[in-house]
Amino acid sequence: MKSTPAVSLKERIHTGQLSGYLFIAPALAIITLLVAYPFLKAILLSFTDSTVGHSGGFIGLDNYARLGGNETFRQTLQNSVVYTVFSVGTKTVLGLGLALLLNRELPWKRLIRGIILLPWVIPSTLSTLGWLWMFDPIFSVINWATVHLNLMERGLPWLSDPYLAMISIIVVNTWRGLPFFAITLLAGLVSIPPDLYRAAKMDGAGPIRTFRYVTLPLLKPLLLVVILFSTIMTISDFNIVYILTKGGPMNMTHLLSTLSFQVGLSGGRLGQGAAVSLFLFPVLAVVVYFQLKAIRLGTTYD
Amino acid sequence: MASVVLEDLSKRFGRVEAVSRFNLTIEDGRFVVLIGPSGCGKSTTLNMIAGLEEVTEGQVYVDGRRVTHLPPKDRDMAMVFQNYALYPHMSVFENMGFGLKMRKFSKTEIKKRVTDSAAILGVTELLGRKPRELSGGQRQRVALGRAIVRDPKVFLFDEPLSNLDASLRVQMRAELARLHRRLETTMIYVTHDQVEAMSLADQLVLLNKGVCQQVGSPIQVYDQPANVFVASFIGSPSMNLAPARLEQVDGGLVLITCGRREPVPRQYWPDYEAGLGRELIFGLRPEDLTAGVDQTIDQAHPMEAEVVEDLGSQTMLTLACGGQSFRTSIGPRTALRTGDTVRVGFNMKRMHLFEAREPWARLARKDDS
Amino acid sequence: MTSPRWQRWLTVYAPLTAFLVFTLLPLYNMFLTSIKADSAVYNLRLNPFLVSLGALTPDHYKLLFTDTLFPTWLLNSLFVSLASTLIAVAASLPAAYAISRMNFRGVKIFGFAIFVTYLVPYALLFLPLTQVVAGLRLTDTLWSLVVTYPTFLVPFCTWLLMGYFKSLPVEIEKSAMIDGCNRLQSLIRVVLPMAVPGIVCAALFAFSMAWNDLLYSLVFISPAETKTLTVGVVTELIRGDIYYWGSLMAGAFLGAAPVIVFYVLFMDYYVSGMTVGAIK
Numbered sequence: 026m027k028s029t030p031a032v033s034l035k036e037r038i039h040t041g042q043l044s045g046y047l048f049i050a051p052a053l054a055i056i057t058l059l060v061a062y063p064f065l066k067a068i069l070l071s072f073t074d075s076t077v078g079h080s081g082g083f084i085g086l087d088n089y090a091r092l093g094g095n096e097t098f099r100q101t102l103q104n105s106v107v108y109t110v111f112s113v114g115t116k117t118v119l120g121l122g123l124a125l126l127l128n129r130e131l132p133w134k135r136l137i138r139g140i141i142l143l144p145w146v147i148p149s150t151l152s153t154l155g156w157l158w159m160f161d162p163i164f165s166v167i168n169w170a171t172v173h174l175n176l177m178e179r180g181l182p183w184l185s186d187p188y189l190a191m192i193s194i195i196v197v198n199t200w201r202g203l204p205f206f207a208i209t210l211l212a213g214l215v216s217i218p219p220d221l222y223r224a225a226k227m228d229g230a231g232p233i234r235t236f237r238y239v240t241l242p243l244l245k246p247l248l249l250v251v252i253l254f255s256t257i258m259t260i261s262d263f264n265i266v267y268i269l270t271k272g273g274p275m276n277m278t279h280l281l282s283t284l285s286f287q288v289g290l291s292g293g294r295l296g297q298g299a300a301v302s303l304f305l306f307p308v309l310a311v312v313v314y315f316q317l318k319a320i321r322l323g324t325t326y327d
Numbered sequence: 328m329a330s331v332v333l334e335d336l337s338k339r340f341g342r343v344e345a346v347s348r349f350n351l352t353i354e355d356g357r358f359v360v361l362i363g364p365s366g367c368g369k370s371t372t373l374n375m376i377a378g379l380e381e382v383t384e385g386q387v388y389v390d391g392r393r394v395t396h397l398p399p400k401d402r403d404m405a406m407v408f409q410n411y412a413l414y415p416h417m418s419v420f421e422n423m424g425f426g427l428k429m430r431k432f433s434k435t436e437i438k439k440r441v442t443d444s445a446a447i448l449g450v451t452e453l454l455g456r457k458p459r460e461l462s463g464g465q466r467q468r469v470a471l472g473r474a475i476v477r478d479p480k481v482f483l484f485d486e487p488l489s490n491l492d493a494s495l496r497v498q499m500r501a502e503l504a505r506l507h508r509r510l511e512t513t514m515i516y517v518t519h520d521q522v523e524a525m526s527l528a529d530q531l532v533l534l535n536k537g538v539c540q541q542v543g544s545p546i547q548v549y550d551q552p553a554n555v556f557v558a559s560f561i562g563s564p565s566m567n568l569a570p571a572r573l574e575q576v577d578g579g580l581v582l583i584t585c586g587r588r589e590p591v592p593r594q595y596w597p598d599y600e601a602g603l604g605r606e607l608i609f610g611l612r613p614e615d616l617t618a619g620v621d622q623t624i625d626q627a628h629p630m631e632a633e634v635v636e637d638l639g640s641q642t643m644l645t646l647a648c649g650g651q652s653f654r655t656s657i658g659p660r661t662a663l664r665t666g667d668t669v670r671v672g673f674n675m676k677r678m679h680l681f682e683a684r685e686p687w688a689r690l691a692r693k694d695d696s
Numbered sequence: 697m698t699s700p701r702w703q704r705w706l707t708v709y710a711p712l713t714a715f716l717v718f719t720l721l722p723l724y725n726m727f728l729t730s731i732k733a734d735s736a737v738y739n740l741r742l743n744p745f746l747v748s749l750g751a752l753t754p755d756h757y758k759l760l761f762t763d764t765l766f767p768t769w770l771l772n773s774l775f776v777s778l779a780s781t782l783i784a785v786a787a788s789l790p791a792a793y794a795i796s797r798m799n800f801r802g803v804k805i806f807g808f809a810i811f812v813t814y815l816v817p818y819a820l821l822f823l824p825l826t827q828v829v830a831g832l833r834l835t836d837t838l839w840s841l842v843v844t845y846p847t848f849l850v851p852f853c854t855w856l857l858m859g860y861f862k863s864l865p866v867e868i869e870k871s872a873m874i875d876g877c878n879r880l881q882s883l884i885r886v887v888l889p890m891a892v893p894g895i896v897c898a899a900l901f902a903f904s905m906a907w908n909d910l911l912y913s914l915v916f917i918s919p920a921e922t923k924t925l926t927v928g929v930v931t932e933l934i935r936g937d938i939y940y941w942g943s944l945m946a947g948a949f950l951g952a953a954p955v956i957v958f959y960v961l962f963m964d965y966y967v968s969g970m971t972v973g974a975i976k
Contacts, residue, residue, distance in 0.1 A: 044880060045800035052791035052850050053806065059821075059828070059847045060813050066824035119715075126712050137712070139963055140719055146959045146966060147723070148908035150926040151948040155726035158941060164737070166725050166744045173743075200718065205970060212971035220412035223379050228426035228473075229400035238425070242416040261817030264910045268930060282819030282911075289823045290915060302820045313815055 070299035081296060088300035098301065101279040105308075107191060108280060109259045112198040113252060119199065120206025121248075125236075127207065128214045138208070145204035153268045156197045160184050160269070187277035190270050194278055197265050202258070206251055213247040214240070253316040260312070261305055281305050329390040329403075329480035329513055330355045331376065336385035338371050338537075345371045347537040348385070353515065353530070355390075358507050360516045360524040363534035364560070369517045370485060372534070376515060377483050378402050389480060400429070405474035406483040409490060411466045413458040413473075419445075420454040423473045444475045447509075448502075464495045475510070484516040488523060500526055521561050525549070533557050551695045555608060555687040558679060564613050564643070569651040570683065571609035573602050582678070584609045586649025587628050592676050598692040602680060608687070610679035616655035617672045618644055620663070627670035635663045646671060730756050730946035737942055756942035757950065766947060768921055769928035772838055774954070776924060777906040779842045784849035784902050785895060791850075792857035793883055797869070807858075814851035821847060822915050829916055840916040841924065845906050852905065853898040856969060860894030861887075897969035900962055904955050925951045 071088055074081035092098045123141065131137060144152060159166055160183035168180025183193045217240065225235045263282040266272060272279035272287060279287075281304055289298020331353040338346040346368040353359050361369040374380035376387055378399035387395045394402050405426070413422050423444060424437045432440075445451045448468045458466055467487060474482055484503075488496045504527055507514055518524055524531055525545045533540040533548065533556070541553035552558035552566075559565045571584035573591070580591040580599055591599060617627075633652060634645035641656045646669065655671070663669065680690040728747055729737055736742055736751035760766040794800075795807040825844055826835075834840040864887065872886040888895075913927040920932060929947040933940050959966060 044878075045794050045798045045803060048790035048794035048798070049803075049806055051787035052810070052854060055787055055846050055850050056809065056813050059825070059844060060816060060851075063821045063824035063828055063847075064816060066827065067820060070824060122711065123715055126708060126715070129708055131708075131712070137716065138967070139960075140716055142959075142963070142966065143723065143956075144719060146904065146955060147952045148904065148926060148955060150908055150910045150930060151952045152722060152726075154929065154944060154948040155722040158729060158945060159722050159725055161941075164740070164744070164941075166721075169740070169744050200722070203719075208967055208970050218410065218412070220408050220410050221414060224406070224408060224412035224414075224473075225425075226379060226399045227377065227404070227406045229429035230425075231400075234429060239414060245416075257815055257817065261819045263819050264908075267910065282817070285819065285823065286911070286915075290826075295823060299823050302823060305817055305820050309815055309817070 067299045067303055070296055071303050073296045075295040076293050084296070088297050091297070092300055092304075097276050097279070097284070100276050101281060101284045101301075102304070104191070104276075104278060105260060105280050108195060108198070108262075108278075109256060112195050112202065112259050113255050115195065115199045116202045116206045116255060117248070117252060120203055120210055120251075121244075123203065123207040124210035124214055127211050141207055142204045144201050145208075149201050149264045150268065152201065153197060153265050156193075156200070157184075157269055160193055184270055185274055187274055190274060190278045194265055194269055197269065198259060198262065201265070202255060205255065209251050210244065210247065213244050217243050249316055249319050253313065256312050256316070257309060260309060281308075330388075331481060331513060331515065332386075332388040333372070333376070334386040334388065336372065336375060336387065337383050338368070338375060338380065339383045345537050346375070349534075349537075349539050351532060351539070351542065353513060356511050356513055357529045358514045358516065358527055359530045359532060360518060360528035361532045361534060362518055362521060362524040362560075363540075364519060366536070367534040368537040369519075369534050371537075373406075373483055373485055373515060373517045376481075377404055377406055379406075402481075403477075403479050404481045404483055405477045405479040406485065407467075407470050407474050407487045409486040411458070411470040411490075413466055413469060415458050417457070418454065419450065419456055419458070419461070419469050419472075422458065422469060423454075423476050426473065426477050440476045440478075441472075444472045447475065447506075448472050463491050464499065467491060467499060471506070475506075480513065482512055482514040484514065484518075486518050487516075488518070489520070496523075503527060521563060525561070531561075533560065535560075552610075552679070552689060554689055555610075555681045558610050558681065558689070562612055564654050566610045566612050566679070567616070567648075567651070567653040567655075568608055568610050568681075569648060569653070571607045571680070572605070573599060573607065575603060582609060582675075582680075584649070585651055585653070589673055589675055591678070594694070595678075595692060599680060599690060602690055606683035607690075608681040608683050610681060611653075611673055611677065613653075613655045615674040615677040616653065617674065618646070618655050618657050618669050620661070620667075620669060627672040629668045630671045632663055632665060632667050632669050635661075635665055635667070637661070644669065726945045727949055729941060730943075730949050732942065734942055756940075756946040759940075759943045760947055760950065764932060764943070764947075765920055765923070765928060766925075766950075769923055769925040770951070772922065773907055773925040773951075776838050776841045776845070777903050780845035780849060780906045781899055781902040783842070784846045784853050785899050787846065787850050788853035788857055788898065789891075789895065790883070792854045792861055793887065795854070796858050796861040797866070810851050810854050810858075814855055818848045819911065822911055825912075826915055834916075836917055836919055836922060838917075838922060838924075841906075841909070841912055844912055844916070845909065849902045849905060853902055856898045856901065857891070857894055860891060860897070864890055893965065893968070896962065897965040900958055900965055901969055903958070907955055 072083055072085060074084045074087070127134070127138065127141070158164070162180075162182060162185065165180055165183065167183070168177075171177045172180060181189055184190050221239055221243075222235065225239050230238060260280075261282055262280060263286070266278055266280050266283045267286070270278045272283045281301055285298045285302035288301055289295050292298070331351075333349055333351040336346060336349040337344065349368075349372060351359075361372060363369050371380060375382050378394070378397060382395050385395070386393055389402060389404075414425065417425065420441055423441045427437045427440060441454070442451070445454055448471055450465065450468050450472060453461060453465060453469070458469070461469065470487070488499050491499060500523060507527075516523075516527060528545050530542065531545050531548045532542050535556050541548055541557045543551075548557060548561055552561060555568065559568060569584050571582050574581045574583055574588075579593065580596050580603075582589045582591050619627075630646040630648060630653075632644050633647050634643075636643040637659055639659060642659055642661050642663065643654065643656050644663070646653045646655065653671075682688050682690070725744070728745070731752055731754070732747050733751045733753040733755070736747060791806075791810070795803055795810070825847075829835050829840045829844065832840075832843070834843060868886055868890070869882050872882040877885060908926065909924070910926045910930065913924040914931075917923055917927070920928070923932070929944065929951055933944045933947055
């Protein structure tokens with residue numbers, strides 16, 4: 026029996042075996058060198074007491090232990106949870122509402138949609154500056170308006186009161202992230218076959234029950250995906266907090282990313298900074314895991 | 328079970344009149360089919376009956392009660408959609424029970440009704456499945472089941488069989504007929520397929536461009552089409568039509584058409600006398616021509632066969648008829664080829680004459696029923 | 697059934713107006729401040745939502761160009777965003793094609809790796825990246841950004857393009873291959889022209905993301921002339937404790953301008969980009 030000839034290089038390229046690897050090579054290189062390697066380095070760093078200019082020695086889990094007892098760090102964790110939960114929650118509810126509104130017959134729909142998308146499109150660094158001005162302790166337009174409409178006596182200290190500051194950053198995050206929810210959910214709404222709504226009408230369901238039994242279940246898979254992405258982006262947010270409050274007042278708005286920046290760069294304690302930022306990873310992994318599970322179990326259209 | 332009356336029903340979209348002053352009385356328990364080409368207004372009419380579309384003018388009555396502006400859920404009607412419109416995220420059981428759930432039926436009542444209907448339609452084993460796991464025919468049955476379960480006064484069907492393949496369609500047609508006999512409920516059915524219409528309907532309603540063309544039993548519509556539109560729409564292959572005129576010859580009438588002179592049967596002379604001197608359209612169904620190659624056919628004239636299609640069970644001929652093309656069929660396995668001459672006779676007892684101008688009406692005869 | 701006029705106002709138009717006001721308020725305020733004279737800006741007695749014609753001034757914008765390094769920052773951002781977008785799209789395109797169309801050992805793992813990378817927030821990587829950048833002697837240069845931006849641009853673009861490729865019909869490539877193309881040729885000659893909308897979309901998003909970055913530019917670059925626009929505006933327009941609000945807003949507005957221009961021109965691409973990715 027004649028033995029089969031070895032597959033030549035040219036043949037390999039043709040069948041896509043080799044070219045496949047060539048295709049992914051650039052992206053793979055970037056990911057390996059600039060993501061995987063630094064990621065591992067970050068892990069290693071977190072086990073050292075490195076500072077800027079002085080690569081330190083191995084200290085095991087000391088950084089983490091110290092974090093556990095650190096008041097600021099615990100506060101930061103709490104902030105991250107509050108910030109993410111309330112931002113994503115608000116965006117979900119308002120985004121869904123806006124999507125339902127945009128799904129109706131409206132005049133100037135293109136223009137409205139274009140305006141709604143603006144916060145998402147404009148670089149967040151720059152629009153947040155606009156919000157900084159809106160929250161200015163003396164010249165805030167919000168305060169001016171509420172005082173002049175006699176809704177309040179004095180303006181509110183948006184960025185200097187711990188609780189108001191958290192509310193402020195949530196508002197800005199919502200402002201920025203709402204378009205993503207609204208437009209994506211709108212696309213989902215549009216893809217629901219209109220006959221289902223007619224059938225629901227014949228079945229006797231009013232608008233609220235149609236939403237509850239037909240629209241919402243069919244939107245669920247998309248909703249979960251959108252919430253997943255938004256959670257990831259919100260938890261690792263840096264720009265908004267950095268510009269508005271830099272983590273204050275009294276560390277009440279610090280997020281893991283801003284704290285890591287402060288500790289690692291401003292403070293120069295690389296090892297500790299790395300440990301802080303690494304906390305993001307398991308948190309994210311847990312969130313992603315649960316959401317992926319929910320998505321996989323979700324329904325698909327016909 | 329209920330009677331449905333449409334009174335001067337009209338629907339306008341902007342300046343376009345989709346349905347024009349439609350009047351119809353449907354008696355309790357009848358199977359009425361609305362048929363016509365796309366855009367004729369049949370679906371719009373159905374939606375107005377259901378309450379899914381607002382009425383511009385006119386009224387809808389069910390059992391004498393005016394329902395024109397009531398929402399669908401208060402009209403006690405059920406609808407079966409062309410694309411089934413099954414809720415993809417619900418099981419078959421939940422789909423069928425949804426309408427009852429919305430009307431606050433008890434769980435036991437829902438269970439009973441759903442299982443009963445499932446049994447009637449033969450979908451009991453499918454109750455736990457989701458729509459995407461079902462075939463087209465099964466989905467259609469479930470859609471039917473969803474309607475039956477509500478025990479409505481009127482069933483509405485919006486081209487329910489259009490998405491099924493040919494053999495399934497035949498099967499489902501039979502099932503629908505059986506269902507109607509069993510339930511004896513008023514059914515209003517919309518389709519563009521005239522085979523469905525002819526086989527299912529007690530009463531056929533033809534619509535074109537929003538205007539009702541004719542209402543009658545299938546045979547009535549077939550044998551006495553009210554105008555050229557109905558004549559050519561009903562019947563497959565469609566009726567042969569050609570321009571014609573009448574001439575008086577020796578005290579009798581002769582029809583000049585397709586380059587031949589055909590004597591008009593004597594019993595029709597009084598009816599058609601008024602057609603002298605007018606431009607007319609002659610109609611004859613394909614089955615009322617006789618064609619053959621030998622000399623035995625009555626009153627036969629030679630015609631050229633433009634197209635010869637041997638379909639196995641019969642041969643379809645397209646004949647050149649003085650500038651028109653007439654179709655007829657003869658037995659299979661002839662030796663005929665394109666261009667051959669065939670002897671063709673017209674069975675003038677089955678002839679139709681229509682006005683050659685608006686509204687293209689058929690000239691009535693005394694022997695019409 | 698259409699509901700009565702007033703009901704529609706309550707349930708549709710009123711909430712919609714509220715959303716639109718919410719959306720536009722900060723931007724309107726930003727713009728207005730940038731063209732208002734300081735005397736009007738800092739006057740608490742005047743209505744901040746309005747501006748009298750006498751108080752209009754182009755001074756704040758002028759200041760940006762005369763007194764600050766704004767033009768330099770603008771060019772820096774432009775360079776960095778364009779370069780990194782180019783690199784990112786060039787790397788993502790074949791990768792996305794490979795994942796969505798080709799089947800070879802490891803392709804599924806690679807696809808999963810891309811997804812995981814997308815989840816690794818760049819706030820996590822910046823510390824070790826400082827060392828990488830220092831090692832490459834790129835600290836305080838714009839190249840440090842061109843090199844590091846792809847870390848978050850590539851996963852995003854790959855994922856976006858993947859979703860896009862999946863929506864293209866396979867038959868066209870099959871027929872190209874029957875016609876004699878190999879994989880690379882079919883990619884270049886057949887798929888690429890069809891994928892232009894997706895590529896434009898990816899490029900737009902990548903450009904916006906690069907333009908918007910604050911963290912990496914803060915971390916890797918200190919000299920004022922090398923800063924990108926975002927960092928420059930945020931750090932340099934605040935002298936001591938004094939915020940030059942007029943110019944700050946002018947800088948913010950002008951800084952957002954290129955992106956807004958792209959947006960207005962290519963709005964449909966933005967919308968499809970958002971939805972193609974999520975709906976997949």
